[in-house]
Amino acid sequence: MLSFKCLIVLEVQQDLERFGISKYGPELLQALSNITLKGLAGNFQLLDGQLQSSPYEIVNLVGHGARAVGFWTKETGIVKELNSSNTKTYSTSKNKFGSVIWPGDKTSPPKGWVIPTNEKKLRIGVPVKIGFTEFLQVTWDSDSNSTEVKGYCIDVFDAIMAALPYGVPYEYIPFATPDHKSAGSYNDLVYQVYLGNYDAAVGDLTIVANRSQYVDFTLPYTESGVSMMVPIKKNKGKNAWVFLKPLSWELWLTSFCSFVFIGFLIWLLEHRINDDFRGQPLQQVGMIFWFAFSTMVFAHKEKITSNLARFVLIIWFLVVLILTQSYTASLTSMLTVQQLKPTVKDINQLLKNKEYVGYQHDYGMNFDESRLVQYNSPEECNELFSKGSGNGGIAAAFDEIPYMKLFLAKYCSKYTSG
Template sequence: MSRISINMALSDFYAAHPNSTTSVLLLPRYSAGDVISTAAAALDLMINHEVHAVLGPQRSVEASFVAELATKARVPVVSSSATSPLFVPSQTPYFIRAAQSTPRRLVPSPPSCRPSGGAASSLPYRCALPTYASDDRISVELYKLKTEQTRVFVVHMTSTFARRLFARAENAGMMAEGYVWIATEGFTCLLPSFEPAVVLDTMQGVLGVRPFVRPSEALRDFQRRWRREFWKENPNYTGTDAAEVNNFGVWAYDAAWAVAMAARASVRSARNSSHRETLLEAISQTEFDGLGGKFRLVKGALNVSAYEIVNVIGEKATRIGFWTARYGLTRGLNWSSESPYSATRDGLGPVIWPGESTSGAGKGGRHPRAGGSYGSLVPGPVEPGFHSFLNVEKDPVSNETKASGYVIDVFEAAVRQLPYALPFEYVPENAKGKRAGDYNALVQEVSNQDDRSNSAWIFLKPLTAELWLVSAAFFVFTGIVVWALEHRINEEFRGPWNHQIGTVFYFSFSTLVFAHRENVVSNFSRAVVIIWVFVVLILQSSYTASLTSMLTVQRFKPIVTDYKELIDRGEYVGYLKDSFVKDVLLKWGFHESKLRPYKSPNNMRTHWQKEAKMEV
């Protein structure tokens, strides 16, 4: 896109200035996005070809290397797409940014420090992912974000990576109502070239900010000619991106025009080295009405007076307003207005948030409740001697149940390892209507929800209802296909209609136990049967494994190994006072005189020490 735009700019410039005594000659180099290759190509152009200026590179990470080389070689570098604010004229005086620098400063502030009526940002979590991160890695990070308190996400990344991110976010249920996604200009500027189906499926409701390029007849004519040039050079293009020019293409056009204009103004320079410095000064002072608006460099970067705020609705981004340093957020641009600065979105157009919601922004900061929270039942009160294992308290201010201790640490560590979000809250046992400390009721709560092996319909549990229906449908379908292929050439599939219908069902369902006795003659039938028997084998193996697991899984009941031997030998058995263990031991046949209740480990040790002294 940039190459076509630059060629068009130079062609248009010299067509408009036919008597120009200078001519800009392009020496294009393709670095394939590699930093080392980019630096090597730039060094070759500066030293071996003694170029007067470098147009590019495109990425900010590449520009950091080229800018250092340019400073030492005193060669102006003009980039129309490296928008990182890390490059400043004082450090890289030969680097010129013919695009707007990306502001990347978000200041976290507590509620007491937030300005009245202004905008403040809170950064509870920052996620940095490499561009080579796998889809699984992206999903893991998204699920972590899903468990955070916020629902507002700022996305600053390349367009290629953003495609993958939003696709995974859609799968994770994070493009639904209540979520807010805000994209920076590097991604938003490229939205016009995205495949419409991708935008429609994964990016609905996204907000974006990009430098405003005022529409004009010259711009529309350039866009038409650019598409013509693109298809002339790429007649067999089959890429997923649309053949559309965006802000970066417009800035590349204006940057090339600025270099040509500066070269014409500095033509009087005789020596090559001084010509480079003169050219740098000429580029910095060049001003003209470009395709992107007024071309004027301020502190080595393109001066952008307004930003456009867009909302992804349908297959494209719809403008909902602007942001300017003078007026803040506004619906339209009116430079003669006396309106005060606005930091609220009241002046913007209507926003359609993810999930087709019109009020999604108001839910951005709420606690995540996607699908509701899981209640984790905790017993209480706990004896003081066991607080290191479990302690349950009620926060007097928030009325929230707080749980701590070893078992809680293990539970929360396990939850953090899950590759998906699991919002939960601790629920005290007595909130279920049971008396405090009633461990029998607590164990029964678990048993009521997990013990399914006693159900008469347990054999239906290994498969879902949908899978049962689909399997039955394919059994019938397979029988019909085999009958259709065999009944004209095979006597076993002929006879009265009731006999043929019975054969269809008998043949297909008998394959479940591999006991079908009808012979098939057609080769097509044999192929169908072989494939179907293989599917049945997989289905049967999965069903058997799931059912076996359900029937043999350990019950949620306390089990004591060799407890009958303890009864026969008359051993004493200790248990936690007020726990369910006493009732279980009595039920198993232990005599109450052989049971010893304890409130803490120290209490248990003291008791057994006394018992040992008495025996001595």
């Protein structure tokens, strides 16, 4: 079959070779080059054997009508008017167009496929909360009977929707009662999405196991987790005797004994061969203490002649250097850095002492419900801490990390997280 096809092609090529050159060819080519006519597709004209492109009119279709918004020519590109004087530069910029009306009677171009404006918008449910309005805040305008939703969560959602390659019309619907109060907990809002009353929910909604059984969550856009927050107590130990606190009493006693021992050891090695370590018994005892304690601050005028005593002094100087540097660093830290300690170290201490604790949302804590106190704002939480656990307040609070950071940003000098 393959050889048969090759034979046919070969015979056709041999027939074409028998064709001669027509003597009327040049005349026909000249006649076609001189033809100029106007047809349905525009002007027909050949220049150097090439068909010349005629100007195109750019039309904006609006409903059942049309309106011209520009022209395209081979010489100038896109122009707003056909007889434009700008013939030196070639441009394809859309700025050369006239005003264009897009579907929906809009002057801005649509972003991909847009749901028709007469269709139902996405209903985005948002919770109504009192405190921590930096994350989400819903306000009502009684004059225009409208709502305004703003906050960090709303900014993130709006930025994501604006980055989509297509347009999605949506509206925020507060999860509230007719008197503008919260219609339920966050679990209730999530369940309303499951029932189809809302298409989605936006807000400071924590991803927990029971909610994941009804809806799907996006990836977290902020740090998640729950932590404990407690007051801090200041260390008021800065007094006249603060210079003794860098070292414990055991270390002070050990250091004193070491100084006396080194002084006695140097005297023992030098007093037989060195006149500086001789004299009356009381004078020699003074020399022992003098020589040992003065090694910390300056060199001695007494000369050491024994090599063994020199070796002992070298080791002792290293010990003194380490001791003085550690003491200086500890004392500097105590004098310059404020010593802050938490009042509660762990949860077991709270359970053991039966302290009252605060919470904003129910995180399934293993505390007695009678010991739980709910708060709704940073100011309310600070007030509960100020009262104390025994006076109607709380000793600690459990909250999510974003709320905790916001609270500590306002009251960083009074509380700490653990």
